[in-house]
Amino acid sequence: MDRIKKTKIIKVNIDDNKSNQQLIKEAGMILKSGGLVAFPTETVYGLGADALNESAAKQTYTAKGRPSDNPLIIHIASYECLEHIVEDIPEKAHKVAEKFWPGPLTMVFGKSEIVPYGTTGGLETVAVRMPDHPVAQAVIEAGGGYISAPSANSSGRPSPTLASHVYEDMNEKIEMIVDGGEVEIGVESTILDMTVDPPMILRPGSITKEMIEDVIGKIQVDSTVMNAQSDEAPKAPGMKYRHYAPKAKLVIIDGEFDDIVKAMIKVTGESVDRDQKVGIISSLEGTPFYSNGNIKCVGSRYDKGAIAHNLYRVLREFDEEDVECIYSEAFDSNGIGMATMNRLKKAAGQTVVQATEILQK
Numbered sequence: 001m002d003r004i005k006k007t008k009i010i011k012v013n014i015d016d017n018k019s020n021q022q023l024i025k026e027a028g029m030i031l032k033s034g035g036l037v038a039f040p041t042e043t044v045y046g047l048g049a050d051a052l053n054e055s056a057a058k059q060t061y062t063a064k065g066r067p068s069d070n071p072l073i074i075h076i077a078s079y080e081c082l083e084h085i086v087e088d089i090p091e092k093a094h095k096v097a098e099k100f101w102p103g104p105l106t107m108v109f110g111k112s113e114i115v116p117y118g119t120t121g122g123l124e125t126v127a128v129r130m131p132d133h134p135v136a137q138a139v140i141e142a143g144g145g146y147i148s149a150p151s152a153n154s155s156g157r158p159s160p161t162l163a164s165h166v167y168e169d170m171n172e173k174i175e176m177i178v179d180g181g182e183v184e185i186g187v188e189s190t191i192l193d194m195t196v197d198p199p200m201i202l203r204p205g206s207i208t209k210e211m212i213e214d215v216i217g218k219i220q221v222d223s224t225v226m227n228a229q230s231d232e233a234p235k236a237p238g239m240k241y242r243h244y245a246p247k248a249k250l251v252i253i254d255g256e257f258d259d260i261v262k263a264m265i266k267v268t269g270e271s272v273d274r275d276q277k278v279g280i281i282s283s284l285e286g287t288p289f290y291s292n293g294n295i296k297c298v299g300s301r302y303d304k305g306a307i308a309h310n311l312y313r314v315l316r317e318f319d320e321e322d323v324e325c326i327y328s329e330a331f332d333s334n335g336i337g338m339a340t341m342n343r344l345k346k347a348a349g350q351t352v353v354q355a356t357e358i359l360q361k
């Protein structure tokens with residue numbers, strides 16, 4: 001790692017792939033020689049390495065400070081690449097790919113021999129995704145077609161939705177950051193395990209259970225996704241870690257909206273009385289009611305996409321502002337809301353308090 005002096009940042013224009021060609025070529029050369037390049041996808045920024053090169057994969061773990069039993073997702077840019085890295089492609093996977101690839105969906109398959117255990121964290125299975133972002137696709141192709149890319153954050157921090165977030169975590173640890181502006185979705189891809197029948201969602205994302213069921217019928221959801229209190233270990237190894245965590249203590253307040261607002265006013269008032277620096281993660285509808293602390297609005301309660309889009313950025317902003325305690329409204333957990341609430345609960349270490357309980361005290 002000590003051969004990297006300063007991380008190079010290159011800005012690309014998402015609509016102008018032609019003038020990006022030279023820059024992308026440079027990124028491809030770094031990847032092919034075993035180096036690390038962060039790049040934008042439609043979900044979050046990824047930390048790219050040659051997925052078929054075990055030592056490149058190892059470098060990824062070092063740069064992120066990530067436990068080596070937590071496998072990487074291999075990113076491809078064309079469907080033909082899939083058959084080289086997986087053992088067999090079930091009929092349902094063809095259908096899912098036809099509908100959702102390229103896009104924010106990852107599928108888990110039995111791995112083929114060419115995929116090193118260094119990439120799969122020692123597993124016999126491999127996670128594969130084809131992102132729907134022109135810059136990501138160009139970088140993958142330039143890098144040889146098989147690029148492992150975990151989210152480009154230090155392990156335990158919120159995933160990066162801006163190139164500046166990647167820089168905060170990865171400067172001097174990786175060769176290059178390809179800056180393609182702010183990402184579109186803001187939470188990581190849905191992970192669907194195709195090695196079981198019916199297939200199982202291991203991590204919720206913007207492609208929802210209902211959307212997948214419309215294509216292949218009934219699927220399952222890993223029971224730990226919305227109930228992390230359960231004694232079972234999550235089936236995606238990475239989901240067991242206290243990911244996405246802000247530095248401050250985070251508490252989620254759940255219940256009817258009116259009660260949430262009243263409870264938020266009460267607890268933030270008490271924090272301020274204790275001279276605590278307090279933060280609020282608020283909806284557009286809640287914002288006018290709050291006056292204590294540092295209030296950050298993530299969007300309307302009726303716009304689940306906006307809340308998903310803004311959550312990680314807001315958590316990172318709170319880290320910079322050194323708040324000691326953050327209270328967040330709970331949001332709708334339907335559709336993409338399942339991904340948002342899954343990540344928010346992880347960030348809170350599963351601390352969810354009912355508004356009515358707070359109001360009774």
Ligand code: TXA
Nearest residue numbers: 043045046071125126127150151188189236237238239
């Ligand atoms: O949207 C995304 O998927 C982003 C962008 C960059 O594409 N990538 C991403 O990668 O979120 P990462 O490494 O931060 O998260 C990958 C998750 C981890 O929870 C890991 O345990 C799980 O995928 N995973 C990877 N391979 C797996 C496998 N073979 N079986 C089960 N889970 C797997």
Ligand code: MG
Nearest residue numbers: 150151159188
């Ligand atoms: Mg991650």
